[in-house]
Amino acid sequence: MKRTQWKIHGEHLVDENRHIRLSTVDVELPDGVKFTQYVARMPHCAMTLVLNENREALLMYRHRFIIDKWVWELPGGYVDGAEDVAAAAAREVEEETGWRPRTMDHLVTYQPAIGTLDQPQEIYLARGADLTDTAPDINEAEDLRWVPLDEAIAMVGRGEIVGAATVVALYRALSLDV
Template structure:
């Protein structure tokens, strides 16, 4: 907490009422008071944590899935990943999701980056792992998850972001973290 002019800069929550509570999200309205005394209602969405993986091969290509996102009404490249089951280890979830969605089993996983996608409205911890290599296990990817699987050259990632074919927060955070590691010579 920081203090300026004798006032704390912390918002006060006077209450929160649930609007909808489903398997994958809780939508509520919070009664919020700003440090200057202004009060308003803020929508809050609480979503289970998610984990994903940037699988990088020896040729500096990233394993991605091509899928349609109906809310944005567009086809996009995304890193494989998904919601954690209750009490599931994030790294185990991330590895499971890669295999289910792509048919590849990630190897040599390590933490890459963690983020909140919309910290002012959504409470959802996300973590992205880096896997150096993967083994094809021959399982058929779920048709509901991806139309196709692709190994995208890391050198093409910025262009995919510029043309709008990579727009998801998790994919963007993970791929930008990879580009930083590459620029610092740590890949």
Template sequence: MSVWKNLGEHTVYENPWLRVNLADVELPDGRHLDHYLIRQRPVALATAVNENNEVLLLWRHRFIPDSWGWELPAGVVEDGEDIEAAAAREMLEETGWRPGPLRHLMTVEPSNGLSDARHHIYWAEGADYVGDPEDAFESERREWVPLKDIPDLVMRGEVKASNAAAALLMLYHMRLA
């Protein structure tokens, strides 16, 4: 079995969101290389599917790639916070909808060649509207999108985030396929 071994690493940059580390990596053939990596806190995501088989999504702009797309409400899990509670909190803050009982859908590693980030994705059968979202600035709009439209949205590139694409296609498969 070919295993890369991390023989040690040190931090070259740090802020409240991430750490950039430099690792001494031993390759299976014994050679060494320096490898930069990003250490990140866990991320929690949540959405809901209503009685009409519509899924609650955010339409938002991401300034780094300068692109628009459908996403799931998401955010960093605070220190000591339960991951499921963080997912529910993020959904409420970003959409104004409180999810019903959450179910774990999947955990993904969106960039595991560069980062140790883990995104924990939850979903609920239904949600209750509480009011305007606290973090409305995070999206242009919040909509209930027909689950049957998800494969086409992904194919057209309207769901750009890998975590959202994986989760939405899984929900589509579970509910409609």
């Protein structure tokens, strides 16, 4: 089977800051059709599915203004520079929730929207967590809750969990029967 790649004829920066690099790329398809595609590149992200001994997931309730909706999500955020990804994921859990994961095991790596966005996402599985003196970041979550894994899956179906990282993590955990 012959594989042909798209030809890239140039990339032009539209805007850039520490959270995103937005550009347009002039491309040509194998059949000769040419067009311009917007491309967004964002920093590496790390999230954690924290499960306690009762198979309950630690979820954060927050408002996402872009979709103007209150949703439940996993804790997570950007990896800082050369920071170890697992360490970044654990740091984000503690900063956002006040819980410190006991273990960190890689669960899955994925790209959320490869047609337009380059943003590597790594999800870790933490088995158990200890409550710390760190106060949860009030800018991150309105509420925190330990939710049974089966109930969290049902929340996806009801539209209460819509973020790709949380959906991917929950279904990956379910497939592995963690």
